[in-house]
Amino acid sequence: MDHAIERLVVRHTRRLPVPAGPAGDGAGAARQLDTALMSVGFKLSAGLHEALSGLTEETVLATAARTLDAVRELAGDHVRHNAYFKDFPAGVPDTQDFWARCVAEALADPAARRTVAERLRTGVLNLLDLPSYGTYRHTYEEMLAAHDELIAAAGDRVTVLHPGRPLDEESTALYLALAGSTTPLGDDHLRDLAVLAAHHAHGPGPGEIPVREVRAVVNRARLAAGADPLLDTVTDVLRLACALADGDVTLREPTRFRALSRPVRRALLGGLDAVVAAGPAKLADVSAHREAWKRLGERLHPHEYPRWPHAAEVFAVARGEKAAPSFDSRLEELLGRGDVTGAAALLAPAPGRLLRALDRLLRTAGSPEELDAVVTACERVLPGVSGRVVLSLREHLRNRTGEGGEHRVFVNRTGGAWVTADTRPPLPDAVRERLCAALDAETRRRLPAPGRLLVDPAALDVALPLGGRATADGLGVLPRGSVSPVEGDLLRFFTYWKQTSRSTDYDLSTLVLDADHQTVAWLSYTALNAVEGTHSGDVTDAPEGASEFIDLRLGTVRGTYVVPQVNIYSGEGFEEVEESFFGFMLRDAEQKGRPFEPRTVRMKSDLRGPGRVALPLAFERDDDGRWHARWLHLYLKGSPAANRVEENRVSVAVLLRGLLARTPLTVRHLVDLMAAEAVPATEWDGTTVPDGPVTYIGLERPADLPPGSRVFTPENLRDLIPASLLRSSRARP
Known part of the structure; x- marks a missing residue:
């Protein structure tokens, strides 16, 4: 397990936890590791080389084998890459000539001749009917022998590995960072979080878990460790049940629930009862996943537990036996009557929903008074909205200028994309500018005081990762x-x-x-x-x-x-x-x-x-x-x-x-907001070592940054996204 955790730390942080072990002379082994790493585009930092050199040779060699495996997988070098034409890029024939050669070889093959000849008579030939097409005709070793050694060039990639703290400290920090992420995690990161959560279930937990599907993964580990799950909505319970069934905690795909043990059933029903008892209005969330609740009820048997009557109400709503109008249905009713002000008031207790519905409310408003009421409601609820939603709305408004507008691109949470005509009327410029100013002010209040801000210019055009599938592992x-x-x-x-x-x-x-x-x-x-x-x-x-x-x-x-x-x-x-x-x-x-x-x-x-x-x-x-x-x-x-x-x-x-017509929100946006109230940002020239702690934003972590520096690279860029002001411990007064 420790080796698997170490691999996760290297992959996510580009840091190698310095192993515990007896002191010794590992300098020679460290040099060997550095040379091997350079062959795959990695290198030990001076600090990591020094730390390894002080350990025994046996310790360094054992660490080297694991580290090489981890970085080779990162670069895709853990598998054998054979090419169909072994001399590639030389020796690739003309397409038609190659197909003709495959046909000739098939006609010379007694096993394939008849089938191919019959196909040729019809005038249509399937390339897959040709025995020599589509399968390697040489071994990987023969392909290697056909190529010269790579000539090293100054432009070859070098990814530096830095020294990390002891493995337990590094894995704890990684667990807390993933669990406390303010943006959704991709599937790979959720799987890694599950491993870390199981490992750290009895240790310190994050102060808050703002992303619901992340909470489900952590709750599964807590339940397995005998701790109470963290639940404050009925959907938290449903997501946890999906996690226990190895299903989809994002609730995009239906989950096939399995039989549950009595202790697990009691934990889920007891938690569900407590959530509804504390906030009966939360029953309105049930209808959004009515069928899933019905299937889960067949496994939980709530009728066997009369001491939890509030939990039974959830399944009564799912079956249609109890009325609990959802936000969406009440919103549609108000908008159907043209009551935009009432719709904004309805959504105000759910700030995230208000911001997600903001564009529609603004388009529906029929008077300046209604426009002002909607914008005012938005401004009032901003402190309670997640930083990701604040920035997502800011990005949306940046692209709602009314210019162009021929196509509208949709990208869902799984990376699926489609294009449709954009028939929306433009938003009034004054309204858009007022909202942008409010969103920027809110973001600025949440961002930590950066002190001295050091920025790699190459990072300024990196888009903020506002969604779980906004990137890939x-x-x-x-x-x-x-x-x-x-x-x-x-x-x-x-x-x-x-x-x-x-x-x-x-x-x-x-x-x-x-x-x-x-x-x-x-x-x-x-x-x-x-x-x-x-x-x-x-x-x-x-x-x-x-x-x-x-x-x-x-x-x-x-x-x-x-x-x-x-x-x-x-x-x-x-x-x-x-x-x-x-x-x-x-x-x-x-x-x-x-x-x-x-x-x-x-x-x-x-x-x-x-x-x-x-x-x-x-x-x-x-x-x-x-x-x-x-x-x-x-x-x-x-x-x-x-x-x-x-x-x-x-x-x-x-x-x-359509995608090129959109302008994403980038690191530059946050840098400008941070620099407005701090020492102006300094461009990192790659050589000058600052004389005190800095906040560094770049594509890779520099060596020799002073102690106390905060570093943001693509591996942890999500940590730049601020949390809700009402919940964030990082925000300034």
């Missing part, structure tokens, strides 16, 4: 909407997947669009070569794992946008396969090496989402010819089978156009 991954520069001659995409139980074919493709989002070219298994670059070849089955690559020579790209994508042609979805991920590498023109070289990996993200087409990010060339990555983390529904870049290029172009 991996290396070098930034939240959706972030923009980062791309510097290099050769851009290489890669994807890897390993099927679980049935044949699965993923297709790496890329679409090149012009400035008007019209198709210029694409690279895929149907177009192995183009002016822009080369595809490594199609692999159609992955029982042992499979990889595909695309090389792009940025200087030859004829378009303005490059949109890589992973299409599921057949088989298991992204959430069904044993493993799947996407990433990109950057190389100089003279660098050789294998198709996959971890030192050149700039980004690697897990592919875990709905839909059959993954859009991890897009690349955009500006007016000066410089390339930038724009992070998407999106999934299109696609077709059940045979998804191809040629078929979805129009929908991808429309989606990209």
Whole structure:
């Protein structure tokens, strides 16, 4: 268990807990570890090298093996990446010539000749009928032998590992940070939190757990440890029941509840009874998940526990035997009568709901008096709203200028995306400006006094992670909407997947669009070569794992946008396969090496989402010819089978156009608010060491920051999102 916890700490914090052990001369082993780490793009900081050097060689070597495993997985180097054409990027034939060769080989194969000949007579040939198509024709070792060693370049990625505190302290801090997150966590982070919560169930807990699905994960661990769960709404109980059944704590998907032991039933019913007894109005939340409550009631048997009558009321509401009008139904009734002022008053006790309904209330208001009543109600409730909702509304208002407005892009909590026409009328400028000023003032009050603020300019255009699926687990991954520069001659995409139980074919493709989002070219298994670059070849089955690559020579790209994508042609979805991920590498023109070289990996993200087409990010060339990555983390529904870049290029172009029209809220917004009342922010030049504690915001943690400094990097950027002013212990008076 300790080794698994240590891996979590390294992955989430880029810190290695210094192991406890006898003093000794581990300098030689530490140098060996540093050299091995550099081969995969990592390095020990001077402080970590010194700490390890003071331990025995045996201790350092044992730590080295675990650390190498952890960072190789981060970079995607824990699996074997074989290319279909072993000489890739050299030796990739013309697509038509390659297909003709496969046909000729099939006609020479007695086992396949008859089937292929019959297909040819019909004029339609399935490539999968050709024995030599889609499966590796060489071993991984033969592919390695076909490539020279990688030539080291100054631009190769170096991710520094810093010394951490003892493992128990590091894991406690990570647990408290995840449990106390002010923004929803992705599925991977929720799974990691479950491991940490079980490990720390008897230790200190977070002062508050503002995100409900996070609370469910923690409550499951508390219940298993014999502690009372933390419950203050009826939906908290439902989420906990889902967690106990290994179901969906976000309540997006139905959960199949299992039989529960009597102690667990008593804990759930007793907690439910206490919640309703303390606030009978909370019964209004039941109708939002009526069917789930009915299924849960079949497992809890509330009729067997007459001492908890308030819990029984929950199931009576779910069955329709007791009336408990929901907020939504009462809101619709008021708006149906045109009573906007009454609707705002109704929502005022639920500040989060008021802010989420604000745009609709403003559009419905029929007079200046009603507009003023809605805005005033919003201003009054702001201190009780979570920081994520405050910033989400601020981002929404930034994009409600009435300019453009041709398309409206929706992205749900799972990363699913779709586009529709935007038929909303613009909001009055005066109203929008008043609300933006109120939201900025509220955010400024909650932000901690930063003292001396040190900022890496590269972090200013990183979008704030306001949703759980705004980012993905991996290396070098930034939240959706972030923009980062791309510097290099050769851009290489890669994807890897390993099927679980049935044949699965993923297709790496890329679409090149012009400035008007019209198709210029694409690279895929149907177009192995183009002016822009080369595809490594199609692999159609992955029982042992499979990889595909695309090389792009940025200087030859004829378009303005490059949109890589992973299409599921057949088989298991992204959430069904044993493993799947996407990433990109950057190389100089003279660098050789294998198709996959971890030192050149700039980004690697897990592919875990709905839909059959993954859009991890897009690349955009500006007016000066410089390339930038724009992070998407999106999934299109696609077709059940045979998804191809040629078929979805129009929908991808429309989606990209809509996304580019939106301006996300970035780190720059919070830096400007913090700097308004503090020492002006100083740009980090990468070399100057400050002489006192600082608040540092950047893409990576610098070495040798003074003690007492606070550091925010993409790994913990969510900690910048302030909590509710009424609950936050970080806010200034």
